[in-house]
Amino acid sequence: xxxxxxxxxxxxxxxxxxxxxxxxxxxxxxxxxxxxxxxxxxxxxxxxxxxxxxxxxxxxxxxxxxxxxxxxxxxxxxxxxxxxxxxxxxxxxxxxxxxxxxxxxxxxxxxxxxxxxxxxxxxxxxxxxxxxxxxxxxxxxxxxxxxxxxxxxxxxxxxxxxxxxxxxxxxxxxxxxxxxxxxxxxxxxxxxxxxxxxxxxxxxxxxxxxxxxxxxxxxxxxxxxxxxxxxxxxxxxxxxxxxxxxxxxxxxxxxxxxxxxxxxxxxxxxxxxxxxxxxxxxxxxxxxxxxxxxxxxxxxxxxxxxxxxxxxxxxxxxxxxxxxxxxxxxxxxxxxxxxxxxxxxxxxxxxxxxxxxxxxxxxxxxxxxxxxxxxxxxxxxxxxxxxxxxxxxxxxxxxxxxxxxxxxxxxxxxxxxxxxxxxxxxxxxxxxxxxxxxxxxxxxxxxxxxxxxxxxxxxxxxxxxxxxxxxxxxxxxxxxxxxxxxxxxxxxxxxxxxxxxxxxxxxxxxxxxxxxxxxxxxxxxxxxxxxxxxxxxxxxxxxxxxxxxxxxxxxxxxxxxxxxxxxxxxxxxxxxxxxxxxxxxxxxxxxxxxxxxxxxxxxxxxxxxxxxxxxxxxxxxxxxxxxxxxxxxxxxxxxx
Amino acid sequence: xxxxxxxxxxxxxxxxxxxxxxxxxxxxxxxxxxxxxxxxxxxxxxxxxxxxxxxxxxxxxxxxxxxxxxxxxxxxxxxxxxxxxxxxxxxxxxxxxxxxxxxxxxxxxxxxxxxxxxxxxxxxxxxxxxxxxxxxxxxxxxxxxxxxxxxxxxxxxxxxxxxxxxxxxxxxxxxxxxxxxxxxxxxxxxxxxxxxxxxxxxxxxxxxxxxxxxxxxxxxxxx
Numbered sequence: 001x002x003x004x005x006x007x008x009x010x011x012x013x014x015x016x017x018x019x020x021x022x023x024x025x026x027x028x029x030x031x032x033x034x035x036x037x038x039x040x041x042x043x044x045x046x047x048x049x050x051x052x053x054x055x056x057x058x059x060x061x062x063x064x065x066x067x068x069x070x071x072x073x074x075x076x077x078x079x080x081x082x083x084x085x086x087x088x089x090x091x092x093x094x095x096x097x098x099x100x101x102x103x104x105x106x107x108x109x110x111x112x113x114x115x116x117x118x119x120x121x122x123x124x125x126x127x128x129x130x131x132x133x134x135x136x137x138x139x140x141x142x143x144x145x146x147x148x149x150x151x152x153x154x155x156x157x158x159x160x161x162x163x164x165x166x167x168x169x170x171x172x173x174x175x176x177x178x179x180x181x182x183x184x185x186x187x188x189x190x191x192x193x194x195x196x197x198x199x200x201x202x203x204x205x206x207x208x209x210x211x212x213x214x215x216x217x218x219x220x221x222x223x224x225x226x227x228x229x230x231x232x233x234x235x236x237x238x239x240x241x242x243x244x245x246x247x248x249x250x251x252x253x254x255x256x257x258x259x260x261x262x263x264x265x266x267x268x269x270x271x272x273x274x275x276x277x278x279x280x281x282x283x284x285x286x287x288x289x290x291x292x293x294x295x296x297x298x299x300x301x302x303x304x305x306x307x308x309x310x311x312x313x314x315x316x317x318x319x320x321x322x323x324x325x326x327x328x329x330x331x332x333x334x335x336x337x338x339x340x341x342x343x344x345x346x347x348x349x350x351x352x353x354x355x356x357x358x359x360x361x362x363x364x365x366x367x368x369x370x371x372x373x374x375x376x377x378x379x380x381x382x383x384x385x386x387x388x389x390x391x392x393x394x395x396x397x398x399x400x401x402x403x404x405x406x407x408x409x410x411x412x413x414x415x416x417x418x419x420x421x422x423x424x425x426x427x428x429x430x431x432x433x434x435x436x437x438x439x440x441x442x443x444x445x446x447x448x449x450x451x452x453x454x455x456x457x458x459x460x461x462x463x464x465x466x467x468x469x470x471x472x473x474x475x476x477x478x479x480x481x482x483x484x485x486x487x488x489x490x491x492x493x494x495x496x497x498x499x500x501x502x503x504x505x506x507x508x509x510x511x512x513x514x515x516x517x518x519x520x521x522x523x524x525x526x527x528x529x530x531x532x533x534x535x536x537x538x539x540x541x542x543x544x545x546x547x548x549x550x551x552x553x554x555x556x557x558x559x560x561x562x563x564x565x566x567x568x569x570x571x572x573x574x575x576x577x578x579x580x581x582x583x584x585x586x587x588x589x590x591x592x593x594x595x596x597x598x599x600x601x602x603x604x605x606x607x608x609x610x611x612x613x614x615x616x617x618x619x620x621x622x623x624x625x626x627x628x629x630x631x632x633x634x635x636x637x638x639x640x
Numbered sequence: 641x642x643x644x645x646x647x648x649x650x651x652x653x654x655x656x657x658x659x660x661x662x663x664x665x666x667x668x669x670x671x672x673x674x675x676x677x678x679x680x681x682x683x684x685x686x687x688x689x690x691x692x693x694x695x696x697x698x699x700x701x702x703x704x705x706x707x708x709x710x711x712x713x714x715x716x717x718x719x720x721x722x723x724x725x726x727x728x729x730x731x732x733x734x735x736x737x738x739x740x741x742x743x744x745x746x747x748x749x750x751x752x753x754x755x756x757x758x759x760x761x762x763x764x765x766x767x768x769x770x771x772x773x774x775x776x777x778x779x780x781x782x783x784x785x786x787x788x789x790x791x792x793x794x795x796x797x798x799x800x801x802x803x804x805x806x807x808x809x810x811x812x813x814x815x816x817x818x819x820x821x822x823x824x825x826x827x828x829x830x831x832x833x834x835x836x837x838x839x840x841x842x843x844x845x846x847x848x849x850x851x852x853x854x855x856x857x858x859x860x861x862x863x
Contacts, residue, residue: 494733494754501735505777516776516813523815528756537812 005236005288006356006404025353032349032362036369039392043370046205047386050121051198055190058104058170059084065100069142071130071171072101079103085122085385088182098179099142104170104187112160115192119199122185122385123174124150130171131158138173140257146177148266151254151387152207155199157192177263178319185385206387207255213394214251220398221245223405235287240401243280249273251391264315264322271326272308274390278334278371279304281364285341288360289348300337307333327378335368335375342368356407359400366393456549460503463608464496464556492563495521499555506548511585512540514551515578518559531566531574538579541637546616553612554587554633557620560605561589561631569593569629580637587633596624650768651678653697655687655714656730657706661753665701672761675699684708694718699764700727701751704738712745719746726767736777743838749773771831772838779810782837799840806833 062079063086064072118129118136126147128138136156140147170189176182188195224241228234250273259266283297307330314322345361370389377384472489475481502517515537526533546554558576565574571593578587606622613620613633621632652669654677656662662680669677679693684706687694694700700718702711715727729742729750739750749772751763766773783804799807809819820827
C-alpha cells in the first residue's frame with residue numbers, strides 16, 4: 001500500500017478508553033456537522049436577504065408570452081395572472097416560447113422627488129424594465145447570444161419624476177433559452193438610497209465571491225499541477241489540480257454573462273465540468289488515504305467519458321432533451337458518486353483522530369451538502385430563486401488544502417533538518433569512535449613497540465655487558481684476576497654497554513653505519529695498541545631484513561673476531577674486509593697470527609659467534625692454521 | 641712522577657661529582673706536561689663558588705650528571721665568558737644524544753671517562769687545537785641537519801662539497817688519517833674541515849639560546 005498523503009493512524013475500530021475521549025470524538029463530529037450546517041445557514045441568510053418595508057415588493061403580475069420586442073398594450077393579446085416567483089420550468093402553456101412580458105401595477109400615494117430604483121434580485125436569463133412606458137434599462141442582449149443573467153441581480157435607476165401619484169405601471173420583458181430556464185423572482189421598487197445596497201451586497205455574493213474563489217482555486221490548481229509535474233508519484237497533487245481546475249472552468253458560468261460559445265455548448269460545458277469535478281474526488285480521496293483502487297477510478301472515468309459524449313450528442317440534437325438529461329440523470333448520478341468519497345472520508349475520521357482528516361471530511365461534506373442543495377434546485381424540488389451554493393465551498397477547500405500543503409511542506413523541511421542533524425550526529429559519533437579506536441590502536445602499537453624494544457635491550461644486555469661482567473666476576477672469584485685483565489674486562493663491559501646504547505640509534509638494515517660505529521668504538525684501542533687494523537669496507541647495500549637486534553648481533557660477531565685477533569693471535573696485522581656481491585654480503589676478519597689451537601674445544605667467544613650467526617641467518621666459517629685465522633661471515637642479501 | 645707546575649701550564653678546571661675520578665684526574669694532570677690541575681668542584685654549587693678559578697682556567701672538564709643539576713648549565717654559562725676557556729664534556733658513554741646536546745650547549749668536545757691514562761694529554765692537546773672529535777653518530781646527525789632539517793627561515797649554512805665528503809667518510813667509520821689518505825690531503829686539512837663543519841653548526845653562537853631553551857625545558861639534557 002502506498003504511503004497515504006495524509007498521515008493518520010488507523011485503528012480497526014475506535015476505542016474509547018475514557019469518557020474524555022468519547023467526549024472529544026462527539027465534539028469532533030459535532031464540529032464537522034455543525035460547521036457544515038453553519039455554512040448552510042449563513043449562505044441561506046445572505047442569499048435570502050431582501051429589502052423590507054423600505055421598498056415596494058411587486059409579486060403580482062400579468063404575463064403575456066410573446067417574442068415581440070415591442071411594448072405590448074394591456075388590451076392586446078392574452079394576459080394571464082401570475083404570482084412571483086414565477087418559474088417557467090415545466091410550464092405547459094410555454095409551448096417553446098422563449099420570451100414574455102410581465103405587467104405590474106402599483107399605487108403611489110405621492111410622487112417621489114428623489115432618485116428611485118428597480119431591483120431584480122433573481123431572474124433568468126435576461127430582462128428589460130420599463131416604467132410608465134419608459135425603458136429603464138436591460139441586462140444585455142436579447143438576440144442570440146442571449147445575455148445570461150441567471151446568477152446575477154439586476155438594478156436600474158429611475159428619476160422620481162417618471163412616477164405619478166396613483167397607479168403606475170412596470171413592464172418587464174423576460175427572455176430565456178431554453179425556455180424552461182426562465183425565472184422571475186419578486187421585483188422591488190423603492191428609493192435608490194435604500195434599495196441599491198441590497199443589490200450591491202447580492203452582486204458581491206453572487207458574482208464577486210465566485211470570481212475570487214475561481215481565481216484562487218485556479219491558482220491553487222496550477223500550483224498543485226506544478227508540484228505534480230516534479231513529483232509524479234504523488235497522485236494527490238494530480239487529482240486535486242485537475243479537479244479544482246475543472247471546478248474553476250465550471251464557475252465561469254456563474255461569472256460570464258456573455259459567453260463566447262453558443263448556448264448549447266456553454267450549457268454542456270457547465271454540466272459536464274460539474275460532473276467531472278465530482279469524478280475527480282474519488283481518486284483524490286484514494287490518494288489522500290493511500291488506497292489503490294485503479295478499477296474504480298477507471299470505471300468512473302469511463303462513465304464520465306461516455307456520459308459527456310451522450311450529453312454532447314443531445315446538446316447538438318435537441319437542447320431541451322439535453323437539459324432534461326443533464327438535470328435528471330447526469331447531475332443526480334454525479335451526486336451519488338459524491339457519496340462514495342464522502343463515505344471514505346467519514347470512515348477515516350471514524351477510525352482515526354487525525355485533525356487533517358477531520359477537516360478534509362468537513363470540506364467534502366460541505367461540497368456534498370451544497371451539491372445536494374443545488375441538485376434539488378436543478379431538478380425542481382426546491383426553489384432556485386436563490387441559485388446554487390456549491391461554489392461557496394471553495395474558500396474552505398482552498399484553506400484546508402492550502403494548509404495541508406503547507407503543513408506537509410513544513411513537515412518535510414523539519415524531517416530533512418532532523419535527518420541532516422541525525423546524519424551529522426552519526427558522522428560525528430562515527431569519527432569520534434574512529435578517533436578513539438585509532439588512539440587505542442596506536443597506543444597498543446606503541447606499547448607493543450616499547451615492549452619489544454625493552455625485551456630486545458634486556459636480551460642484548462644479557463648477551464653483552466652481562467656476559468662480560470659474569471666472566472670478570474668468575475675470574476675475580478678464582479683470584480686469577482690481574483689488574484690489567486681487570487681493566488680489559490671492565491673496558492669490554494663498557495664497550496658492550498656502548499654497543500647496546502648504539503643499537504638504539506640503528507636504523508633498519510643500515511649495516512654500513514653499524515660497522516662504522518663499531519670502528520669508531522674500536523679506534524681508541526687501535527690507536528693505543530701495537531697491532532694495526534686494516535679496515536676495508538666497500539659500499540654495502542641496505543639489508544632491510546636486518547633490524548637493530550640482528551645488526552647488533554652482527555656487530556658483536558665482528559667485534560668478537562677483531563678483539564680475539566688483537567688479544568690472542570699475536571698477529572702483526574688484522575684485516576677487516578666487507579664487500580657485497582649480487583646474492584650476499586661477505587665480511588671477513590683475518591689475522592696472520594698463530595691460529596686457534598683447537599677449534600672443537602673453542603671457548604665461549606667462538607660459540608657465541610656461531611649462535612649469533614645462526615640467529616641472523618648468516619653462515620660463519622672459521623678457518624684457522626698456523627699462518628693465521630680467517631673468520632668469514634656470509635649474509636644473504638634477502639635473508640628472512 | 642710529580643712535575644712542578646710551570647706558569648705556562650694550562651690550568652684544567654674539573655667539575656665532577658665522583659671523588660675517585662677527581663683524584664685520578666688530579667694525579668694525571670699533576671703528572672702531565674703542559675697541563676696543571678686547577679680547581680675541582682663536586683657540584684654546581686661548588687662550581688658557582690669557584691667561578692673565578694674556573695674563569696682563570698684554560699680548560700673546563702664538565703660532567704653532565706651532577707647531584708644538584710645538569711652540567712650543561714655551567715657549560716652554557718662558561719661558553720659566554722671572555723676569554724673563552726676550552727670546554728669538554730666528561731662523559732661515561734659518549735652516546736650521540738648526550739654529546740650532541742652538550743656540543744649545542746657550547747662544549748668544544750668530549751672526553752670519555754674510561755680513557756687510558758696515556759690518552760689524556762693527547763686528547764687535551766687536540767682539544768686546545770680546536771680539534772673536536774667526531775664520531776660516525778655525530779657525523780650522521782650533522783649530515784641530516786645540513787640536508788635541510790634546520791628550522792625554516794633561519795639562514796641555512798651550506799657545507800662545501802669537501803666538507804660533505806668528510807662527513808660521509810666519518811659516518812662510514814673512517815679515522816682522520818684514513819680520510820686524509822683517501823682524499824689525498826694532509827691530516828691537518830681534514831681537522832680544519834671538521835672544525836669548519838662545527839663552526840657552521842654554529843654551536844657556539846647559539847649556546848645562549850640553547851641554554852635558555854634548556855632552562856625552559858624545551859631541550860632535555862643529561863649526562
